[in-house]
Amino acid sequence: MSVRAIGTHLFKYGRTFVRHICKRDIQTTADKINAAQQLPPKPHGVSISKGFGLRTVGVQIGLQARKLLINNVLNRVTNSLASDLRKRAARRILYGDSGPFFALVGVSLASGTGILTREDELEGVCWEIREAISKIKWHYHDIDIDETRFENSPITLNDLSLGKPIAKGANAVVYAAKIKNQDGLPRTQPDKNAERSVSETIVKTEDSDDIEKFPLALKMMFNYDIQSSAMAILNAMYRETVPAREYYSNVRISDWEIDLSKRNRHLPPHPNVVAMFSVFTDYVPELQDCRGLYPAALPQRIHPDGDGRNMSLFLLMKRYDTTLADFLTSHPPSARVSLLLFAQLLEAVAHLTAHGIAHRDLKTDNILIDTAEPEAPILVLADFGCCLADKANGLRLPYTSHEVDKGGNVALMAPEIACPRPGAFCVLDYGKSDLWAAAAITYEVFSGRNPFCVGTLRSVDYEEEQLPEMGAEVPYVLRRLVGNLLQRKPSKRLNPEVAANVCQLILWAPSTWLKPETRKPPSSAEILQWLLSLTTKILCEGRMTNKAGSESIQLDSDRAQLQSDVRKAGRRTYPEYLLISCFLARATISNVKAAISWIQTVNADIDD
Template sequence: MSVKHAISRGLELGRSIFQLGVLKAGSRVAAKLRADRVRAGPAFRTAQPQAFLPLRYRYYRTSLRGLAAQLQWAGFVRRFAGGSPRNRAVFLAFGLGVGLIEKQIEDDRLSLATCNEIKAVFRKKKFQSPLKPLAYGYKLEDYIVGNQIGKGSNAAVYEAAPQFFCSKKSDGEPAAVQIRDSEGEEGNRVMPSLSCCSLRNFPLAIKMLWNFGAGSSNEAIFRSMSHELVPTDPLALAPAKQQLTLDGNFGVVPRRVSAHPNVIRVYRAFTADVPLLPGAQDEYPDVLPARLNPSGLGNNRTLFLVMKNYPFSLRQYLQVCTPSRKQRSVMVLQLLEGVDHLCKQGVAHRDLKSDNVLLEFDSDGCPRLVITDFGCCLAESEQSLQLPFNSQWVDRGGNASLMAPEVASAVPGRRVVIDYSKADAWAVGAISYEIFGEPNPFYHAVGLHSISYQEKQLPILHSSAPADVQLVIRLLLRRSPTKRPSARVAANMLHLTLWGQRILDKQGNAGMRKLAEWLLCQSAVVLLKGCSGPAGNRVEAELQRNFLRNLELEELRTAMGFLIYGRNQHTARIPSA
């Protein structure tokens, strides 16, 4: 065996022995510690890099560089103490192999410390809604209710304003707001859009739930419709009702999610007698109580939710507007950010579709999306995104067309559990087709079914969709949830695509140190732009702050790996000239 061959074998042996014997054990311990921290739920993580090896590997943990130096020195000493040249070469090369990975480990530690420091800086400032908090409004009489702006399967939504807010006519009646009804293609009626005048006069929206079987007591109504309260503000309920036991559909208290720019915020929730609102007799006569419609089936009281008034739903917006290429990518990213926020707080929406996404515009005209309608959500504090599916009567959620494969194909049985941790991310992948101007492949126009479709049957997106975004969408629509990226990883991929092209192009020659430097530059740019004022309220600024607030080194590395692999595959398919 030549000396060159012996050295190469020693380097390979040193690297493999260390990785299999030390790093593998360390990764198991790190995963266990990470899981313990998730279960314990600490309020703050230190910004210092954590030791990733157990106590019995203290020597390796504290002085890996020293270990390499001692091995190399021992190999050098053996040169004069006897022994075959081959054994001395292998022993020396083993020391060199251990020393070579010291730089990689040190880069990882520095990157981890950088991510934690950046995350700590941006988590200090919580998201604040641009709408000023209400100090009143716990009764329906506190609002002026305008025209109907939406209707679903379980509620009607009306524009509203505080009593003192709307301008008055001379006769004391609220100012009339004209809402135009338009006819869509093939004679289909399109939901009227709100004019600027309407939004100025009615900045709020009131959602009136339909009450069929909950009775008319406040406690029964709150218990039956408690999932609608998941996105409520801490002061949404009147002080006298804050201690109500909200049992939910499964007998446990549902979670409440914190404020997020891409999740609807409910400012007030109260019960009241069902009024005769505009269009009620024509739009939903059967759900009215008998005192308003003798043939009605509804109860006298129901739940009302007060939230911000948005001019469009996502479906309405895509029917009348054509967003730019970058805006489409930003819209998909916002949905992933909202889904990731819900998943981290133990909530699965389970009814995500373009009708349940509302939309407004920032100062630059970029659409800002919010996820709404939590009536079908899974939010039980004890379930943790997993639902026991022991009977066919267990509710899987709404909108069967956009139900993830692992949910739609589940068969009830003993100890069967449906995992919803990646189900909403799959729905975002399907909605992305609509955002990029294509028919949703899981609606009747294309005819794919989430139970039986094959990934190769998915339509190819229009060329207006960037290649990296198409990769993200295809990954989100993978049938197996184990092969599907989480909402956080998919969001990181889009962040890197939108603002990190330079680091992606250099990743073949750059390591984690270059990534840490890029993160520091991004943090400086976001901080210089400011976190408040007109620039801080833009959609892109909010997304960049969310990205830096949720930095996790492993998730970022996984996202980068997906992108680099996808680019290499795309390059391999292009024939050479």
């Protein structure tokens, strides 16, 4: 008899012999794992397979382990219980039952020694931090607008009172605005099934020079070629509506709007993205200075020489004080204010990238500033008319011909977008293109001169060695960060979230973490402790500043006094708390560690 045959017989009859000696009955319930609930009694007349009991026990153990996990009682599971479960499972495996494999999964979950590690538990606490911060309703828009008034009927031009024009570009004009009937009088409910005629568009205008009476801004897009149909207008200008909170039109196209939302991405609200309250289509009205500012965009019913259509798209948003370009000219920022602006810009880019959207037209004219607190201005991204927000392609756009729209602002177009030639397999990757443009804008923020706009550098052929040095007042780590984000190859640039974390660490992290002589990085527990301390400051101290920012504009003096009291108490300003909350709302230990590791690598280069 061969050795193989002998081995086969020994295995076959040896297992039978062991079973006979031990006299084990796998079906007995006395030997079931006591960590799970008892199985229900066997129904009369129903036959159950031999392995059913243990398989069910395994599944129940998995469910029980998940319940323990959800209730945060992993630390209550003793090692003795886990050891007993393993021994019982090993005995059952010896007798040929596969059910304990499911049990071992449950044991691993319950004991915390297998699937869940210490790092996973700490990341779980970070998840709790993100949830807590996301529930805070910040009044960073400083606008008392009753959005419930427009739940049953869409907002139209008849609901607005407009002031003087505050901005005008090649594609749109912006008017100061406010909502009429703020005294609580009921609105007239229009017939949703009826189309309004051109003559029904009545817009109340005021000649008041007090811009503070108009907390909103109404942006009217110029429409030269699109037919006067809400469906056609929204389809052609959908990019402008990406950050909008509500989509409204004056015709019944709800099914089409749902289809549009499925094809295109929507950007959730963010403190560093323009606050766009509503979007709607309506007939172009005759507004103040319209014939002098934009005669060609007017329809012929208003101006005989106009080339515009009767209907267009209207965007209702918060009115901001100025653009970043004007702010840098009129209020040259200090080094700290520049760092705050750069951190907010990176937070906005990280928010867009996380939701699969690329702005593609970043420049100082498309960045707005709220100067309610000049020592800590709030920065927001606006003008999404060139953005990429397509669910089908994401941030990778096929570039098959020159007719494909690359976006606006060629001067600040990243090398990976400006250089490729169209082809059958060419793809434009916008994953880090906004990050490159943000780094180029940083030169304007810190020194007032962008080498790609007023200098000799071009994104298509520059070399990293040609980048000008930033001033000595800019921290060394920050200078290296800008240099990293301006690398020609996107693979060499940091992730947008990690880049934003570097700025946040420079602003708020313990100084010992950032010193060049610090070689040992902080542990995960130390990072979590720091995140928890920031969360406590937001949840406790931030309430007073949040209240100060939410008062109505009639109480400016009281609000200013409250903000002054906050600063005297050693607390941070309202925009600073807002910036910290943006960081905590997306914080993970792994990304914070990546930022700290990059900073320490940069510091190590100083010694070398």
